[in-house]
Amino acid sequence: MNNSNSQTYDAIVIGGGHNGLVNANYLAKAGLNTLVLEARHLIGGAAITEELLPGYKFTTFSYALSLLRPDIVQDLDLVAHGLMVLPMPNDFHVNYGGVGLRMNADAGHNYHAVAEHSIHDAEAMDDFFHMVDRVCHAMKPLMDSIPPNTVSDAAADREYLAQFNDYLDSLDDDLKAQLERFWTGSMTEILDEYFESDFLKGYFSSSSIIGSMCSPSTPGSALVYLFHKMGEYDGEFGSWGFHKGGNGGFTQVLARAFEAKGGTIRLDSRVSHVKREGDTATGVVLEDGTEFNAKVVVSALDPKRTFMQLVDPATMPQDLIQHIEAYKFQGSAAKVNFALTDVPPFPGLEGNKSAFQGFLNIGPTLDYLETAFQDALEGRFSRRPFLDCCVQSTIDSDMTPAGKHVMSCFVMWAPYHLKDSDWDTERENLGDTVQQTIEEFFPGFSALVEHREVVTPLDIERIVGLSEGNIFAGELFSSQMFFNRPAPGWNQYRTPLAGYYQCGSGTHPGGCVIGGPGKLAAAQVLGDLEG
Amino acid sequence: MNQPEIWHHWSGYLAAPRYQYSVLAEYYAVRDGVAVFDTSPLFKYRISGADAEAFLAKLFARDIRTCAVGQSQYTIWCNEKGFVLEDGVVMRVAENEYLLTAARPNLRHFRLHQGDFDVSIEDVSKAYGILAVQGSKSGLTLGKLTDAVSDLPYFGVTNTSLAGADVIVGRMGFTGSQGYEIWIKAEDALPVFDAIFAVGDDYNIVPLGEDALMLLRIEAGLLLIDVDFDSARHAWVDAQRETPLELGWKWMLRNLDQDDRDFVGRSAIEAEIANKTSRWKTVGLQIDYYDFERVHRELGIMPPKDSMLAQETHSLYDADRNYLGYATSVMYSPLLKKHIAIAKLPLDKCKRGTEVYLEIVPIHKPALVKANVVKMPFYNKTNE
Numbered sequence: 001m002n003n004s005n006s007q008t009y010d011a012i013v014i015g016g017g018h019n020g021l022v023n024a025n026y027l028a029k030a031g032l033n034t035l036v037l038e039a040r041h042l043i044g045g046a047a048i049t050e051e052l053l054p055g056y057k058f059t060t061f062s063y064a065l066s067l068l069r070p071d072i073v074q075d076l077d078l079v080a081h082g083l084m085v086l087p088m089p090n091d092f093h094v095n096y097g098g099v100g101l102r103m104n105a106d107a108g109h110n111y112h113a114v115a116e117h118s119i120h121d122a123e124a125m126d127d128f129f130h131m132v133d134r135v136c137h138a139m140k141p142l143m144d145s146i147p148p149n150t151v152s153d154a155a156a157d158r159e160y161l162a163q164f165n166d167y168l169d170s171l172d173d174d175l176k177a178q179l180e181r182f183w184t185g186s187m188t189e190i191l192d193e194y195f196e197s198d199f200l201k202g203y204f205s206s207s208s209i210i211g212s213m214c215s216p217s218t219p220g221s222a223l224v225y226l227f228h229k230m231g232e233y234d235g236e237f238g239s240w241g242f243h244k245g246g247n248g249g250f251t252q253v254l255a256r257a258f259e260a261k262g263g264t265i266r267l268d269s270r271v272s273h274v275k276r277e278g279d280t281a282t283g284v285v286l287e288d289g290t291e292f293n294a295k296v297v298v299s300a301l302d303p304k305r306t307f308m309q310l311v312d313p314a315t316m317p318q319d320l321i322q323h324i325e326a327y328k329f330q331g332s333a334a335k336v337n338f339a340l341t342d343v344p345p346f347p348g349l350e351g352n353k354s355a356f357q358g359f360l361n362i363g364p365t366l367d368y369l370e371t372a373f374q375d376a377l378e379g380r381f382s383r384r385p386f387l388d389c390c391v392q393s394t395i396d397s398d399m400t401p402a403g404k405h406v407m408s409c410f411v412m413w414a415p416y417h418l419k420d421s422d423w424d425t426e427r428e429n430l431g432d433t434v435q436q437t438i439e440e441f442f443p444g445f446s447a448l449v450e451h452r453e454v455v456t457p458l459d460i461e462r463i464v465g466l467s468e469g470n471i472f473a474g475e476l477f478s479s480q481m482f483f484n485r486p487a488p489g490w491n492q493y494r495t496p497l498a499g500y501y502q503c504g505s506g507t508h509p510g511g512c513v514i515g516g517p518g519k520l521a522a523a524q525v526l527g528d529l530e531g
Numbered sequence: 532m533n534q535p536e537i538w539h540h541w542s543g544y545l546a547a548p549r550y551q552y553s554v555l556a557e558y559y560a561v562r563d564g565v566a567v568f569d570t571s572p573l574f575k576y577r578i579s580g581a582d583a584e585a586f587l588a589k590l591f592a593r594d595i596r597t598c599a600v601g602q603s604q605y606t607i608w609c610n611e612k613g614f615v616l617e618d619g620v621v622m623r624v625a626e627n628e629y630l631l632t633a634a635r636p637n638l639r640h641f642r643l644h645q646g647d648f649d650v651s652i653e654d655v656s657k658a659y660g661i662l663a664v665q666g667s668k669s670g671l672t673l674g675k676l677t678d679a680v681s682d683l684p685y686f687g688v689t690n691t692s693l694a695g696a697d698v699i700v701g702r703m704g705f706t707g708s709q710g711y712e713i714w715i716k717a718e719d720a721l722p723v724f725d726a727i728f729a730v731g732d733d734y735n736i737v738p739l740g741e742d743a744l745m746l747l748r749i750e751a752g753l754l755l756i757d758v759d760f761d762s763a764r765h766a767w768v769d770a771q772r773e774t775p776l777e778l779g780w781k782w783m784l785r786n787l788d789q790d791d792r793d794f795v796g797r798s799a800i801e802a803e804i805a806n807k808t809s810r811w812k813t814v815g816l817q818i819d820y821y822d823f824e825r826v827h828r829e830l831g832i833m834p835p836k837d838s839m840l841a842q843e844t845h846s847l848y849d850a851d852r853n854y855l856g857y858a859t860s861v862m863y864s865p866l867l868k869k870h871i872a873i874a875k876l877p878l879d880k881c882k883r884g885t886e887v888y889l890e891i892v893p894i895h896k897p898a899l900v901k902a903n904v905v906k907m908p909f910y911n912k913t914n915e
């Protein structure tokens with residue numbers, strides 16, 4: 001059965017996205033001779049930085065960092081390999097006509113900035129964020145451990161589930177109630193309890209729609225919000241940074257750390273399928289026929305590819321396959337990246353760079369967001385989209401030639417399935433819409449554009465391999481989180497094939513540049529190897 | 532320029548704890564960019580004359596005779612009992628002319644040792660402003676204004692002109708990153724400042740406040756008077772005074788056996804070396820990340836990672852809870868992602884890797900967290 005030319009490793013990781021690299025790092029650290037196979041000419045997956053125009057570095061896909069589990073930085077000694085997360089000192093939430101809200105690191109300043117819109121909301125902000133912090137703190141141990149298997153009857157699994165229930169029981173009652181609301185509710189329902197200003201609610205709700213086919217009023221959006229607040233920047237929940245050189249700079253750090261541990265990365269190596277002997281995985285075969293053997297094979301791809309492409313779905317339990325078929329991808333995000341001759345001109349703040357050192361939030365009110373979402377429900381991209389923008393060059397001057405800027409714009413909603421058109425037709429129309437939308441808030445913006453790159457959900461699927469372009473490798477809705485990510489009973493990184501594991505964003509805790517799936521999957525692999 | 536508009540006084544000058552709302556933004560401007568700290572409030576002295584070198588060879592514990600024209604030295608001066616009075620940077624700008632910075636006024640002390648030396652000791656504090664242009668892009672920034680810095684070695688000094696003004700530039704700093712300090716005649720200071728900010732804009736230049744500088748200098752392992760040690764001058768008892776050896780500055784006395792200088796404090800220091808009477812040593816400490824997380828998690832709170840811990844001094848113990856010494860400058864390093872500190876430990880506890888326990892006070896109750904002796908500086912990219 002073994003090809004005589006094939007090479008043997010202790011472990012093979014399929015896919016050199018950040019989760020594959022994190023996973024491979026832990027395996028290599030434990031002493032396994034580990035091979036990462038990446039289909040593309042560069043590692044990083046959705047976390048790459050590309051110089052598409054000489055001197056301009058674009059974070060083609062993902063652009064900011066927060067959720068990365070802090071333990072990973074320590075466990076893998078990433079600082080020694082160049083980890084540098086530059087903090088984002090400001091947020092800028094804009095409305096039409098030169099109205100804006102600038103938030104920064106000073107709570108006193110923020111109180112007064114918000115009070116200009118509503119003193120009621122300025123007071124509420126403290127209570128709201130403290131509540132969110134407490135919920136995040138309660139959730140943190142769950143983010144950082146393998147979730148219980150609710151299906152198994154094995155004594156050890158029952159016991160582990162009981163421990164989990166005991167933990168939830170031990171939380172303060174008010175926390176339990178809040179957790180429940182975040183798990184199932186909508187973001188507007190929570191915001192309405194605290195805030196009155198539509199402009200502020202627009203700002204605070206932006207994290208509840210990122211990458212997801214839901215508006216702030218859709219039940220489930222509160223969990224999307226909470227997930228995005230689970231990130232920590234130096235112990236502060238919900239704060240974000242830019243990695244030096246973009247998120248591609250971060251995955252380069254992971255690659256260096258892996259190679260320093262003796263690991264091997266093979267680029268341009270698209271895996272066709274997993275080899276097996278009976279019910280045991282024995283290695284992989286590349287599309288060009290090259291074979292590699294290993295007793296551990298980890299898929300860092302999304303669940304659809306893990307269970308329906310890398311292995312023959314007919315050989316998998318049919319209830320699992322049914323879950324994977326029902327698992328929602330329905331990508332709804334796009335990206336437009338600009339090369340600019342200056343920072344965007346905001347009325348009254350022309351030429352002010354510091355306003356752009358964080359997220360620039362274009363989604364002024366709840367109404368604006370609901371209208372934008374309605375377009376998506378009707379099968380077209382938003383005519384006035386929500387935009388989460390960053391001008392990374394205001395923080396990292398190496399991203400551009402002197403005096404120039406790059407602006408990354410994350411776009412909601414751009415549904416993968418268009419009703420009356422297709423994405424190859426609509427690509428530049430989307431680019432025009434985004435540019436026009438920015439122009440409405442930043443008059444004169446278009447004149448600064450030197451170059452524009454549009455990334456549709458179809459591009460995300462084609463280039464990165466994220467099914468239907470879902471940026472998280474599957475929606476972050478409670479029906480496919482925790483116990484159920486990606487399927488009940490298969491939420492502990494194992495698969496029905498012995499020696500074959502999963503560690504992509506479609507496993508717990510989920511998407512984002514977070515590393516949790518890669519880390520926890522490695523713990524499972526190493527535990528199994530120990531017996 | 533000072534967004535939070537907080538100022539305080541530093542020896543008669545206005546100084547800002549920060550100029551942006553975010554201390555970390557200023558910190559990273561140095562680690563990955565360029566920032567300017569106004570060092571003008573330091574006391575500045577010109578020591579000149581035929582005996583300038585001989586005089587400083589007596590005054591300073593570090594041998595000034597190895598400092599050629601166009602070079603500078605980080606140096607210290609001690610009292611007769613071999614306790615450190617102060618540290619500072621001295622530049623040799625001409626054969627018989629030196630410029631020195633110090634945190635405290637020293638004119639009286641210097642003149643007390645003047646004796647028969649043919650030197651003139653002047654306070655030139657008001658005559659010059661000093662801008663510390665610091666950061667990984669500081670060389671690139673200044674390179675747009677002058678050719679003189681491109682191959683200036685670490686601690687090299689040169690005369691050049693910036694924006695039409697004659698200045699003295701030394702490659703040095705208090706940050707652990709690449710950096711330059713520029714002595715500018717007071718009347719030229721503003722135009723030079725503006726010129727630096729104009730060219731630095733390409734690298735997002737910012738003014739640097741004291742809070743960020745504090746983080747930078749701790750990572751760089753640079754001790755600060757009144758924080759990590761007290762001047763022997765105003766101490767009450769020897770327990771408050773420290774010797775160069777105890778402060779980790781033995782390297783400044785490297786070639787003591789080959790130099791015959793009769794510098795102030797020499798015999799006491801020689802006796803300390805010969806009799807091994809140092810009471811402690813100053814070393815780097817790294818607090819165990821996992822233990823720090825555990826202690827706070829068990830109490831149900833988030834571990835604080837906001838840069839400086841509030842306490843000035845933290846006691847250190849061994850595993851059996853015997854008191855060993857203490858740590859100052861305890862901070863969370865934004866870059867290293869660990870808490871670090873500067874510690875005073877008995878000589879047998881100074882080996883790298885030695886495990887000690889640092890006392891912290893989460894929710895008002897003492898708790899011990901594991902820490903290890905590590906190499907200091909914690910961060911050093913001065914030569915990149």
Ligand SMILES: Cc1cc2nc3c(=O)[nH]c(=O)nc-3n(C[C@H](O)[C@H](O)[C@H](O)COP(=O)(O)OP(=O)(O)OC[C@H]3O[C@@H](n4cnc5c(N)ncnc54)[C@H](O)[C@@H]3O)c2cc1C
Pocket residue numbers: 014015016017018019020037038039040043044045046047060061062063064065066067269270271272300301333334335410460463464465466470471472473503504505506510511512513514
């Ligand atoms: C446009 C966009 C913006 C985003 N913005 C952010 C953000 O700002 N912050 C954030 O935290 N998260 C963001 N995300 C989400 C985050 O980037 C992803 O969730 C995460 O990077 C996914 O990592 P992964 O390792 O699980 O998978 P991927 O990054 O998808 O990696 C999978 C890898 O497998 C490779 N591969 C695929 N098929 C094969 C095969 N057959 N053989 C070998 N290799 C194969 C792919 O080339 C890819 O390199 C964004 C995502 C997108 C798409």
